[in-house]
Amino acid sequence: MSERIGEIIQVSTTRFLAQSDDLSVLPHFGSFIKTQSQGMNIYGLVFNVYETSIDPNRRAMAFGIERDELLRRQPQIAEFLKVEFEAAVIGFDDAGYIRAYLPPFPPRIHSFVYPCDNREVIDLTEDLEFIRSVNALPGLPVEELAAASIRLAYAERGNDSAFLTRAGQEIAQLLKDEYEKARSIIRRISDGR
Amino acid sequence: MAGKTRHIGSIIAGSLLGGLQAKLDEDINVEGISVGRLIVVDGALNKFFCLLKDVSLEATNEDILLNPPRDDFSKMVHAGVNTFYKLSLQPMLITSQEPEADDRPRPSTTVPPHFSPVCEATADDISLIFGEPGLTNPEIGSPVFMDVPVCLNLERFCKRSNAVFGKSGSGKSVLARMILGHLVKSDMAINLIFDMHGEYGWSATSEGSGLDDPSLRQLLGSKVAIFTVDADSPLYRKIRPDYDVQIPYGIIEIADLELAAGELGLTQAGIETMYRLHDAWGESKWLAKFLAMDAGELSLVVEELKVNDQALGKLHRCLSGLKRLPFIKKEVADDTVARIMNEIKTGRHIVFQFGRYNSMLSYILVANILTRRLHRLYVDRTDSARAEGTEGPKPLVVTIEEAHKFLDPAVARQTIFGTIAREMRKYNMVLLLIDQRPSGIDDEILSQVGTRIIGELGDERDINAVLTGLPSQGTLKVLINNLEPRQFLLTGFAPPMPVVIDAKEYGTFCSELRVGAGVIVNEIERRKSMDSLKANVFGDDEIRFD
Numbered sequence: 001m002s003e004r005i006g007e008i009i010q011v012s013t014t015r016f017l018a019q020s021d022d023l024s025v026l027p028h029f030g031s032f033i034k035t036q037s038q039g040m041n042i043y044g045l046v047f048n049v050y051e052t053s054i055d056p057n058r059r060a061m062a063f064g065i066e067r068d069e070l071l072r073r074q075p076q077i078a079e080f081l082k083v084e085f086e087a088a089v090i091g092f093d094d095a096g097y098i099r100a101y102l103p104p105f106p107p108r109i110h111s112f113v114y115p116c117d118n119r120e121v122i123d124l125t126e127d128l129e130f131i132r133s134v135n136a137l138p139g140l141p142v143e144e145l146a147a148a149s150i151r152l153a154y155a156e157r158g159n160d161s162a163f164l165t166r167a168g169q170e171i172a173q174l175l176k177d178e179y180e181k182a183r184s185i186i187r188r189i190s191d192g193r
Numbered sequence: 194m195a196g197k198t199r200h201i202g203s204i205i206a207g208s209l210l211g212g213l214q215a216k217l218d219e220d221i222n223v224e225g226i227s228v229g230r231l232i233v234v235d236g237a238l239n240k241f242f243c244l245l246k247d248v249s250l251e252a253t254n255e256d257i258l259l260n261p262p263r264d265d266f267s268k269m270v271h272a273g274v275n276t277f278y279k280l281s282l283q284p285m286l287i288t289s290q291e292p293e294a295d296d297r298p299r300p301s302t303t304v305p306p307h308f309s310p311v312c313e314a315t316a317d318d319i320s321l322i323f324g325e326p327g328l329t330n331p332e333i334g335s336p337v338f339m340d341v342p343v344c345l346n347l348e349r350f351c352k353r354s355n356a357v358f359g360k361s362g363s364g365k366s367v368l369a370r371m372i373l374g375h376l377v378k379s380d381m382a383i384n385l386i387f388d389m390h391g392e393y394g395w396s397a398t399s400e401g402s403g404l405d406d407p408s409l410r411q412l413l414g415s416k417v418a419i420f421t422v423d424a425d426s427p428l429y430r431k432i433r434p435d436y437d438v439q440i441p442y443g444i445i446e447i448a449d450l451e452l453a454a455g456e457l458g459l460t461q462a463g464i465e466t467m468y469r470l471h472d473a474w475g476e477s478k479w480l481a482k483f484l485a486m487d488a489g490e491l492s493l494v495v496e497e498l499k500v501n502d503q504a505l506g507k508l509h510r511c512l513s514g515l516k517r518l519p520f521i522k523k524e525v526a527d528d529t530v531a532r533i534m535n536e537i538k539t540g541r542h543i544v545f546q547f548g549r550y551n552s553m554l555s556y557i558l559v560a561n562i563l564t565r566r567l568h569r570l571y572v573d574r575t576d577s578a579r580a581e582g583t584e585g586p587k588p589l590v591v592t593i594e595e596a597h598k599f600l601d602p603a604v605a606r607q608t609i610f611g612t613i614a615r616e617m618r619k620y621n622m623v624l625l626l627i628d629q630r631p632s633g634i635d636d637e638i639l640s641q642v643g644t645r646i647i648g649e650l651g652d653e654r655d656i657n658a659v660l661t662g663l664p665s666q667g668t669l670k671v672l673i674n675n676l677e678p679r680q681f682l683l684t685g686f687a688p689p690m691p692v693v694i695d696a697k698e699y700g701t702f703c704s705e706l707r708v709g710a711g712v713i714v715n716e717i718e719r720r721k722s723m724d725s726l727k728a729n730v731f732g733d734d735e736i737r738f739d
Contacts, residue, residue, distance in 0.1 A: 164266075168266065168267075171270070172271050176253060177254070180260075183262065186262075186271075190264060190266040
């Protein structure tokens with residue numbers, strides 16, 4: 001399994017929050033991640049990444065120095081910062097088959113989070129049903145998220161243009177009642193060609 | 194004959210009355226789907242043979258129409274989802290998915306279930322509907338965009354009066370010649386063809402090449418007898434006509450002259466006057482006597498019969514037109530109708546030609562006079578055959594060109610052609626109408642026409658007229674509007690379902706009748722050698738006019 005990128009600190013059925021291990025690594029918006037919980041891989045799609053002070057009562061302050069220079073001069077500052085990311089649960093694996101819908105239970109707190117490998121990204125994006133789940137969650141930047149994840153899957157497939165066409169058609173089909181939304185996603189993914 | 198089925202869509206809605214609606218598959222290019230195609234819908238138990246009557250653009254969402262996708266990628270991904278193409282199909286025939294040996298397609302009485310696959314008809318489907326080519330089921334063309342024979346069932350064809358309609362240049366004469374050729378060859382009925390323009394005898398000039406195509410006599414030899422009113426015509430340099438026809442004044446009836454009133458310039462007063470003369474001098478003598486009179490004698494007639502002298506004078510001038518037709522004589526040696534009957538008895542087919550006298554007047558007069566007398570004979574013989582329980586006279590198909598002149602609503606009720614068309618096959622006599630102006634034909638007659646072969650027609654009124662009495666007129670109208678030259682809509686009694694065909698090449702027809710193909714090739718070779726001879730003598734420099 002590839003190197004872990006974080007640890008879960010809050011869960012619900014449809015989404016989870018994880019804290020990054022390393023300040024220098026930010027997970028990509030729209031990237032596919034997984035966590036192992038009760039013998040089952042649960043997959044998520046990163047939809048929100050933020051860097052914040054570890055103490056909710058103390059905000060970070062502006063120092064007027066470039067970040068790299070600041071951390072070199074005052075390395076203790078890094079100790080007061082953390083990176084957190086939120087992911088929407090988009091599927092799980094069931095006896096070796098990837099199911100692109102919600103698992104029976106959420107991942108557990110303190111489970112580790114890993115990036116998905118190439119095979120898993122391809123399997124998860126075989127159909128784009130996960131966009132329907134994502135679209136149903138309130139407060140998500142669905143258009144940006146769908147476009148980012150499709151572009152990523154496109155790159156994982158070695159820029160297979162047939163996939164991009166199929167993805168566009170799926171988007172048009174999934175969001176056929178929301179033409180403007182579909183249109184903006186399709187415009188974003190066709191930019192990546 | 195196997196064809197690969199191409200899936201083009203699936204059924205999404207429809208009714209038997211209004212027709213079926215199918216969604217075209219996304220990977221099918223709509224521009225390759227044209228109206229008039231034969232389409233097969235595979236139901237669960239039955240195969241439905243349908244006619245493609247319309248193709249339309251549809252959208253599932255109003256927004257996409259207001260804010261259309263601009264780039265090709267967007268258009269492509271929305272195709273089939275937010276935008277799609279709808280096919281309107283008219284179900285015509287139905288047959289079981291697993292037909293028994295003697296199952297024939299029958300009219301459709303139900304519709305296929307939702308999402309039944311829609312395919313283009315294959316060669317097997319076409320031959321299931323129209324049968325395999327044969328002597329009594331000859332191939333007359335192929336469906337548009339397909340290379341499969343569409344056959345005409347001659348047995349059914351001969352059971353009704355039929356028509357070939359189309360504006361000039363639509364290829365109707367050539368198609369009519371092919372059908373007549375097959376009718377003659379198959380002997381399903383005896384043909385009497387009133388050949389106004391000399392196309393059905395020895396040869397006919399092809400509009401395309403300008404060469405002389407072989408016609409019925411050349412192709413079918415002695416099965417065809419040529420009757421003519423003009424034996425000295427240049428038409429007969431290669432082949433002598435079988436009979437030189439002459440018509441006595443005595444057999445011309447007033448009804449015949451009334452039919453040609455337009456051509457003769459007769460007025461209503463003139464017709465009344467004719468009846469006075471007819472009553473006074475007798476049925477068979479009045480015309481000859483009247484035409485022989487001079488001005489002095491006419492004034493005596495005015496006094497004797499108390500007729501208007503101006504009307505009489507005008508009538509005399511009008512009827513004098515008959516004197517310019519040399520085949521109409523006071524006395525003739527033999528009876529043409531009896532000769533025609535003899536030929537019919539021996540099974541020969543008759544092409545009746547007019548040579549240089551191919552005016553409307555002589556055509557109408559001769560066709561009407563002869564057909565009327567033939568019909569009388571046929572009625573007598575059929576009735577007596579019925580009374581005696583024997584076989585009646587052989588079925589006769591009378592072919593007339595410019596049919597609207599004979600079947601005009603004003604005269605159709607009186608003329609013999611109107612009678613024949615109305616009584617259908619009761620007396621073993623039917624018509625084959627060839628016409629370019631079907632709107633001039635009486636509605637009642639049109640509705641009695643069995644098989645209709647319809648070529649390109651320009652006038653809306655003509656299109657409405659040819660559809661008189663047919664079901665699914667809306668669909669057929671679309672098909673007629675889209676016809677090109679040499680394309681015909683075959684509909685009515687003989688074909689099991691309407692179909693648009695590309696008429697068969699005349700050359701192929703000739704070679705199928707086994708003789709004639711060589712003649713064409715020889716003729717082309719002859720012309721080529723003439724051209725090269727000319728080139729040798731005169732040089733082949735093009736003449737330019739700058």
